[in-house]
Amino acid sequence: MEILISTAIGFLVACGIYLMLRARTMDVVIGLTMLSYAVNLFLFASGRLVSNAAALISPDAAAYADPLPQALVLTAIVIGFGMTAFLVVLAIRAFGDLGNDHVDGETGKK
Amino acid sequence: MTLLLIVLIPLLGALLVPVAAARGRMGAALMAGALTAAALGLLLTLAPQVFAGETLVSSWAWMADIGLYFSFRLDGLGLLFALLILGIGLLVIIYATYYLSPKDSMPKFFTYMMLFMGAMLGVVLSENLILLLIFWELTSLTSFLLVSFWRHRADARQGARMALALTGGGGLCLLAGILLLGEIVGSYELSVVLASAELIQNHDLYTPALILILLGAFTKSAQFPFHFWLPHAMAAPTPVSAYLHSATMVKAGVFLLARMHPALSGSDLWFYLVTSAGLITLVFAAYVALFRHDLKGLLAYSTISHLGLITLLFGFGTPLAAVAGVFHIINHAIFKASLFMAAGIIDHEAGTRDMRILSGLFKYMPYTAVLAMVAAAAMAGVPLLNGFLSKEMFFVETLALQRFGDWAWLIPALATLAGVFAVAYSLRFIHDVFFNGEPKNLPKVPHEPSRWMKIPVEVLVTLCLLVGIFPAFTVGPLLATAAEGVLQAQIPEYSLAIWHGFNTAIVMSIVALVGGSLFYLLRHRLFALHDRLLPSEFGAKQIFDKIIQSLINTSRWITHLLENGSLQRYMALLVGAAITVGLYAAMQHGAINLTTSGAVIPVNGIAIAILIGLMLSGLGTVILHRRRLPALVMLGVVGLCVSLLFVYFSAPDLALTQLSVEVVTIILLLLALHFMPQEVAADSSYSRRWRDAALAGGAGVGVASLTWAILTSPFETLSDFYLEQSVPGGGGTNVVNVILVDFRGFDTFGEITVLAIAAIGIHALLQNLMIKPNAPGRYGWATAKPPLLLEVVSRPLLPLALMVAIYLMLRGHNQPGGGFIAGLVVGIALVMQYLASGVVWTQARLRIDYFKVIAIGLILSLLTGVASWLLGYPFMTTTFTYLHWPVVGKFEVASATVFDLGVFLTVVGITMVILAELGKLSGPMAPGQVLDDKENR
Structure with a gap:
């Protein structure tokens, strides 16, 4: 199972980075969003993965999921949203001011 | 405390000068003068203790962990320099008040002057070496401001930049040297360092430390081959030259040699490095001075030459040579400052400093001419003037040097040769300017300057005479105390008499005077010969400019290599660099466990389905990315799969958060689509896409291996604390x-x-x-x-x-x-x-x-x-x-x-x-x- 999980996370990273390397701002935004999913999963996995473990404190819980990475990831998700939002608006602003959506601010190859 | 005040008065006073300037130009000048006088007065109250042989130290911790203390020290050497800085500073302030034209901003000038004065006092009064370095760099910075004071002039800006590059670069070397020294000794306090000569000189780091410290001293004191900044710094207003380039800043280098004398001198390395730099500078600069047509250019090279002389004396490493060096520091400061001021008066009243145009000024300004003649005679080493005395001591020291056996005559001979040049250029300074026929084609009709401009020159010239005629009564005690400060020990016996009998040294003086006069008589032929052999500059400036230009080109090339303005490219470089670093780290450790041995998560059909869904939707987003709407739908699926994973792996909070964020994100991106191009054509070439795919793949493989390694390795967590404390504590x-x-x-x-x-x-x-x-x-x-x-x-x-x-x-x-x-x-x-x-x-x-x-x-x-x-x-x-x-x-x-x-x-x-x-x-x-x-x- 570990192999599949790590492959999925790695695959998501690859997809995100490929999109971030594209020349259009919207692709970069989508890529970054995907990369942050992957990073969140990675952080989450660093606390080890257990299914059917207790998430809440209770006297008859046998095992708990590690809460610390979860707390980190929770804020990371929200912050990631803030970042995506900022980037999207930046892209719109750049498009409005520059008249194109190329990350370098101009279309056409040099 | 008084010691601290002496340094702080000018530094903080710099703030008061602009305030006082509200009452007009004279307000600024009076404030600067009053502050300097106050600091001088404070210094004089401490002087008796120093003359009594005490070394005053006051110290406050600053960053004690790295050995940096706010500590000051006043001994004979510091006292001498502080007297020069404040005394000549006061005279320069008087002079500058009448020198600056109404167009020049007086508050700005005096603010810079005060800052420089404070920095310079800090250098000579520091007990802590790092503190000394801080002030040292401050002098470089403030001198940059002063040299470029006439910022509308290109030569002033260039000269200031060159001076800053060289002295600032030297300062960095000095920093390295001081750090090494501190490493050797274990303390940056001078009291400790100066007493550890044996430890320092037997240490492996002695050689690099010495070379670095000397680089700092030589750049500051314009020693060959770093001499060329000083002539270019002559673009500064003349009061600045009189102050910085004769009496104070350029003396910081020789001050450092004197200061470190007990700790560093005496070794062969010290002897050869310092004497060779000093000797070459002494002779070479004296020769070049003769051929300068600009009055200040002549004085600049003469200054370089005299600094070479002082350096040479400290290089000898003997106590008597050090006494002679200190003596010459005093004398040179006095006569050179007055000469610069005289050159400023000539420039001010006649409108030019070019000796090919100037002539016959004696008729128009006889009083100034007499003053300048006395000072120039002191520079040439004419008896009954202060320059003669220290030059005699210098000649005696060159003769006393027994190091070279059969070649022992070489240094005295070269010293005499430099003396010949010095007499010749001093004569030229006097004869070309004040005599040599009637003045013609002068920009202005010359006349005597205002009373106050002459007073500082008069004071200094009087000192030349007093020291020259009654050395033992006037300068004797100060010299003895200062020399004691240099040596940090009892000074040897020496005599300050004018006449020591007919000996070899006096012969050398006579040879210099006669030879110099002859040289000057033959000058026209010499100039022609010089022009034919060495038509232009020696090329130091050209070499410097070439080095600077090639540095600029190289950095431009490197910058352009990485930073060509394409964000897309930066992203690729960033990812590439991250992969490279990660790969390097992995190869260094080499022990990433990529086996299934540590696998503990049970295989489960639902989990497999979610993970496959995750990958497929990710792939879908990439494939569809040029068609934005379907791509966003796919991205939404990715997010959903992520939240399902959170559910499966016991993280309900995360799943809830992820789900709600997902909704908001997709709405946001859909809104954004309204403004952005909806579908775009493929505008990356195939090779670019393959390159990006390779980079992305590399990063993906890296993250996957890392995740795998983490998941299969043993686990220790801090979370037990939180689990235990959640209910009772939170x-x-x-x-x-x-x-x-x-x-x-x-x-x-x-x-x-x-x-x-x-x-x-x-x-x-x-x-x-x-x-x-x-x-x-x-x-x-x-x-x-x-x-x-x-x-x-x-x-x-x-x-x-x-x-x-x-x-x-x-x-x-x-x-x-x-x-x-x-x-x-x-x-x-x-x-x-x-x-x-x-x-x-x-x-x-x-x-x-x-x-x-x-x-x-x-x-x-x-x-x-x-x-x-x-x-x-x-x-x-x-x-x-x-x-x-x-x-x-x-x-x-x-x-x-x-x-x-x-x-x-x-x-x-x-x-x-x-x-x-x-x-x-x-x-x-x-x-x-x-x-x-x-x-x-």
């Missing part, structure tokens, strides 16, 4: 939430602040945005009425959603939920209203200033933290208790809930600012599109 069973609002509440507070900043940034970015409506390739804004069903359903949904949110928030401490999730749910519910009923309808009914909501949320969270402070607990300490209410029963009240309420409000506000701002941009609320409410519906 009063909640939902550990994740307790961590967020209690244990790590301060972090959470920081995070919501960041979010608020992002919202403000978004708001600012959308101000005055000009985006063309209906540009090709974008989705049009739906003009159709929103579906009735949606509208009807969404209305009752809002209160329901609000209730759910409140429920989620309140139970967050004990059950999955909390401020973040509740805030997002409310955000979605509100956005729902916008979607279903249109912006105008919603805006008219929801008159909420979301920035206020954010502010209230942040303040609430902060107040919870501050409240615990006021109650005497550390910041953000939380408390909780249980209440028993009738009907409701027992329930918990935790102060963390208030904090969570703040988080909730902030998240609601931010979500709404982001989405509503973007939504308002388009459609009926867009600028310039005022539509009726009803019409829109």
Whole structure:
């Protein structure tokens, strides 16, 4: 199972980075969003993965999921949203001011 | 304390000069003069103790851990230099007041002067070597300001830049040298360092430390081959040259040689390095001085030559040579400062400094001429003047040197040769300017300067005479104390008499005087020969310029290699670099466990399905990325799969958060699509795409291996603490939430602040945005009425959603939920209203200033933290208790809930600012599109 999980996370990273390397701002935004999913999963996995473990404190819980990475990831998700939002608006602003959506601010190859 | 004041008066006084300037130009000058006089007065109160043989040290810790103390020291050497700095400084201030033209800003000039004076005093009075270096660099910086004072002149700017490059670069070498020295000795305090000569000179690091320190000293004191900045710094106003380039700053280098003399001198390395630099500079610069046509150029090279002489003396390393060196420092400062001032007067009154144009000025300014003649004679080493005495001592020392056996005659011979040149250029200074026929083609009709401009020259020339005729009475005690300060030991016997009998030294003096005169008589032939052999400059400036230019070119090339303005390229470089570093680290350790030996997670069909769905939807996004709408749908699937994974692996809070964020994100991106090109053609070449795929693949493989390695390696966690303390310490069973609002509440507070900043940034970015409506390739804004069903359903949904949110928030401490999730749910519910009923309808009914909501949320969270402070607990300490209410029963009240309420409000506000701002941009609320409410519906 570990192999599949790590492959999925790695695959998501690859997809995100490929999109971030594209020349259009919207692709970069989508890529970054995907990369942050992957990073969140990675952080989450660093606390080890257990299914059917207790998430809440209770006297008859046998095992708990590690809460610390979860707390980190929770804020990371929200912050990631803030970042995506900022980037999207930046892209719109750049498009409005520059008249194109190329990350370098101009279309056409040099 | 007095010691500290002496340094601080000019430094802080620099602030008072502009204040005093409110009362006019003279105000600035008087303030500068008064401050200098005050510092001088303080210094004189300390002088008796120093003459009595004491070394005054006062010290305050600054950064004691790295050995940096704010400590000052006054011994004979420091006293001598401080006297020169303040005494000559006072004279220069008087002189400059009358020298500067009404066009020059006097407050600015005197502010710079005061700063320089303070820095220079700091150099000579520092006890701590790092402190000394700080002041040393300050002198470089302030001299840059002073040299470039006439900033409209290109030569002034270039000269200042060159001086800064060389002396600043030397300062860096000195820093390295001092750090090495501190490493050897274990202390940066001079009292310790000067007493550790044996330790230092037997240490392996002695050689590099010495070379680095000497580089600092030689650049500052313009020793060959770093001499060339000084002539170019002559573009400075003449008072600056008189002060910095004769008496003070250039003397900092030789001061350092003198200061470090007890610790560093005496070794062969010291002898060869210092004497060779000094000897070459002495002879070479004296020769060049003869051929300068500019008065100040002549004086600059003469200064370099005399600095060479002093360096040479310190290089000998013998006590008597050090005495001679100190003596010459005093004499040179006096006669050279007066000569610079005289050159300034000539320039000021005749309008030029070119000796090919100047002549016969004696008739017009006989008084100045006499003063200049006396000072020039002192420079040439004519008997009964101070220059003669120290030059005689110098000749005696060259003769006493027994180091070279059969070649012992070489140094005295070269010294005599330099003496010949010195006499020749001194004669030229006098004869070319004041005699040599009638003046012709002068820019101005020359006349005597104002009274006050001559007074400083008179004072200095009188000193030349007094020291020259009665050395033992005038300079004797000061010289003895200063020499003692240099040697940090008893000084040897020496005699300050004018006449020591007929000996070899006097023969050398006579040879210099006669030879110099002959040389001057033959000057026309010499000039012709010189012009034929060495037609232009020696090329030091050209070489310097070439080096600087090639440095600029190289850095430009490197910069362009990495930074060509393409963000796309930076991204590729960034990813590539990350992969390279990661790969390197992996190869260094080589022990990443990529086996299934540590695998513990049971294989499960549902998990496999989610993971495969995750990968497929990710792949789909990439494949479809040029068609934005389907790509966004695919991205939504990725997000859903992620939240399913959170559910599967026992993280309900994360799943809730991920789900609600996913909704908001996709709505946001869909809104953005309205403004952005919808479908774009492929504009990357195949090779580019393969390169990117390779980079992405590399990064993916790296992250996958890392995840695998982590998942299969043994596990230790800090979380046991949180699990144990959650209920007793935080009063909640939902550990994740307790961590967020209690244990790590301060972090959470920081995070919501960041979010608020992002919202403000978004708001600012959308101000005055000009985006063309209906540009090709974008989705049009739906003009159709929103579906009735949606509208009807969404209305009752809002209160329901609000209730759910409140429920989620309140139970967050004990059950999955909390401020973040509740805030997002409310955000979605509100956005729902916008979607279903249109912006105008919603805006008219929801008159909420979301920035206020954010502010209230942040303040609430902060107040919870501050409240615990006021109650005497550390910041953000939380408390909780249980209440028993009738009907409701027992329930918990935790102060963390208030904090969570703040988080909730902030998240609601931010979500709404982001989405509503973007939504308002388009459609009926867009600028310039005022539509009726009803019409829109």
